[in-house]
Amino acid sequence: MSQSVVNKGKADLPPQRSGPPGERNGLKGHPWLTLLTVAVGVMMVALDGTVVAIANPVIQTDLGASPADIQWVTSGYLLALAVFLITAGKIGDRFGHKATFLVGATGFAATSAAIGFAGSIQTVIAFRVLQGLFGALLQPAALGLLRGAFPAEKLNMAIGIWAGVIGASTAAGPIVGGLLVEHVSWQSVFFINVPVGAAALLLGLWILRDVRAENAAKSFDIPGIVLLSAAMFALVWGIIKAPSWGWGDTRTLLFLGGALLAMVLFALWQARAKEPLIPLSLFRSVPLSAGTLLMILMAFAFFGAIFFVTFYLQNVHGMTPVQAGVHLLPMTGMMIIGAPAAGAAIGKVGPRIPIVAGMLLTTLAMYGMSTLDTHSGAGVMSLWFVLMGLGISPVMVGATEVIVGNAPMELSGVAGGLQQSAMQVGGSLGTAVLGAVMASKVSSALPGNWAKAGLPPVEGAQGAQLKQAAQLGIAPPAPQGTPEQAVHAMAEAVHSSFVSGMSMAFGVAAVIAFAAALLGLLTKRGSNDAGPAVHI
Numbered sequence: 001m002s003q004s005v006v007n008k009g010k011a012d013l014p015p016q017r018s019g020p021p022g023e024r025n026g027l028k029g030h031p032w033l034t035l036l037t038v039a040v041g042v043m044m045v046a047l048d049g050t051v052v053a054i055a056n057p058v059i060q061t062d063l064g065a066s067p068a069d070i071q072w073v074t075s076g077y078l079l080a081l082a083v084f085l086i087t088a089g090k091i092g093d094r095f096g097h098k099a100t101f102l103v104g105a106t107g108f109a110a111t112s113a114a115i116g117f118a119g120s121i122q123t124v125i126a127f128r129v130l131q132g133l134f135g136a137l138l139q140p141a142a143l144g145l146l147r148g149a150f151p152a153e154k155l156n157m158a159i160g161i162w163a164g165v166i167g168a169s170t171a172a173g174p175i176v177g178g179l180l181v182e183h184v185s186w187q188s189v190f191f192i193n194v195p196v197g198a199a200a201l202l203l204g205l206w207i208l209r210d211v212r213a214e215n216a217a218k219s220f221d222i223p224g225i226v227l228l229s230a231a232m233f234a235l236v237w238g239i240i241k242a243p244s245w246g247w248g249d250t251r252t253l254l255f256l257g258g259a260l261l262a263m264v265l266f267a268l269w270q271a272r273a274k275e276p277l278i279p280l281s282l283f284r285s286v287p288l289s290a291g292t293l294l295m296i297l298m299a300f301a302f303f304g305a306i307f308f309v310t311f312y313l314q315n316v317h318g319m320t321p322v323q324a325g326v327h328l329l330p331m332t333g334m335m336i337i338g339a340p341a342a343g344a345a346i347g348k349v350g351p352r353i354p355i356v357a358g359m360l361l362t363t364l365a366m367y368g369m370s371t372l373d374t375h376s377g378a379g380v381m382s383l384w385f386v387l388m389g390l391g392i393s394p395v396m397v398g399a400t401e402v403i404v405g406n407a408p409m410e411l412s413g414v415a416g417g418l419q420q421s422a423m424q425v426g427g428s429l430g431t432a433v434l435g436a437v438m439a440s441k442v443s444s445a446l447p448g449n450w451a452k453a454g455l456p457p458v459e460g461a462q463g464a465q466l467k468q469a470a471q472l473g474i475a476p477p478a479p480q481g482t483p484e485q486a487v488h489a490m491a492e493a494v495h496s497s498f499v500s501g502m503s504m505a506f507g508v509a510a511v512i513a514f515a516a517a518l519l520g521l522l523t524k525r526g527s528n529d530a531g532p533a534v535h536i
Contacts, residue, residue: 029209034149038142039165041105041200045135046169054177055186065121080132082424083232089140089417097144098210104137109197116187140416160343160397167335174325224277231262239432290522291402296426297516304430305509315473330382334389342394354394359517361391366510370503374495438501446497453489473498
């Protein structure tokens with residue numbers, strides 16, 4: 001993209017919608033109905049993220065999958081999603097966000113049905129990868145459609161409601177998944193996407209109006225797509241495998257080094273490509289760059305730390321998946337309420353103050369959660385969960401608006417893909433890094449807690465298995481005839497070690513959240529309605 005195009009002002013930019021601006025045929029293109037339609041579509045993806053986690057143990061048993069196989073049910077999906085997001089955004093910019101959204105919704109529902117009918121774990125994994133590709137089409141297209149349907153002063157509210165739907169779907173996942181797995185089958189967890197996808201398709205055909213920019217690139221930057229995909233694959237794969245390989249392992253370093261090399265080559269190519277996938281001039285916008293880094297840090301702290309909460313609730317407090325989902329409702333409920341409220345606040349005062357305040361609240365919540373122990377009650381947990389939900393809401397909405405709103409209209413899909421990629425990379429990195437921090441702390445604390453409980457030392461292979469179980473808060477099965485007092489002592493030693501590791505992970509997450517709060521000072525809203533110019 002030339003410098004003159006990057007600096008275009010409001011009057012020179014193309015209309016957001018095909019056809020005369022402001023003209024609608026019936027309900028087609030109606031902003032709030034557009035929001036309803038895209039919300040139904042992204043609800044599938046958000047629901048799927050937490051529902052499948054509940055179903056994995058049953059899938060493993062039913063299909064006789066190995067631990068490595070069942071890991072691929074999640075990892076294959078995440079890899080496909082992370083690798084394809086920015087390219088999917090480019091597809092929306094080129095062919096229209098409506099068509100991209102409809103293909104994504106239809107494909108996601110179809111692959112979900114195929115997984116439900118699968119008879120082997122290999123088939124499940126293959127269709128999960130395809131599901132990730134179609135999910136990648138949905139997310140940036142949804143943001144592009146919102147960007148095209150709403151004027152700048154109402155975009156924040158729309159993104160807030162959209163984020164609230166994602167929060168509600170995420171909150172419902174463990175509860176819906178637990179009920180379906182317990183009372184129907186694991187297949188029903190995937191079949192539930194079929195009617196939702198059909199509704200998104202029908203609503204999309206009826207309501208959505210195509211959104212594309214007249215000066216969007218007419219060709220694809222194939223070398224750029226290959227280099228960026230290679231970089232994202234190597235990065236996410238290296239992060240996923242690092243906990244099992246070890247962060248200093250040659251394989252981990254090769255993948256992470258390869259990701260860095262591919263990203264450098266990608267940047268060099270973008271500087272010379274005629275129609276680059278991501279014009280580097282985009283990142284001369286300080287707010288957009290800050291918003292992208294902010295999204296990475298937020299996802300690192302939030303998703304990385306929250307990963308341990310489900311193990312804390314289920315393995316330390318002995319809750320069922322459904323009970324754990326109910327206990328998380330104060331957090332997810334606040335996200336549902338807080339996201340639209342944050343959108344309204346950002347519309348009035350801009351994103352900077354809500355983002356900084358939100359990350360400071362998140363920092364406080366992270367610190368509070370680092371003080372939880374094995375006997376913490378529901379009241380104190382709910383307090384920190386509420387603060388977490390209220391803190392994350394303005395950041396999710398504000399950072400999304402900053403990234404998408406500070407990109408030109410012809411790059412709105414790429415900007416949406418960039419926002420989602422930042423979240424995926426941050427979440428994956430946070431889970432892996434904080435997982436390593438926690439594993440190290442648990443391994444060092446367990447021998448002392450075990451000895452303090454008056455238990456005989458466990459060494460060799462049994463000792464290694466004990467440490468691995470303790471990293472998930474799982475007390476070892478006691479041999480038959482073991483006194484109840486000894487069983488209780490073993491559980492207490494394991495749970496205390498797990499909580500000490502979780503506390504350290506939340507402490508690190510609190511530091512990252514505070515750094516994100518400082519970064520939030522650099523954010524500001526996009527500058528115009530028709531697709532903000534990049535601020536040089």
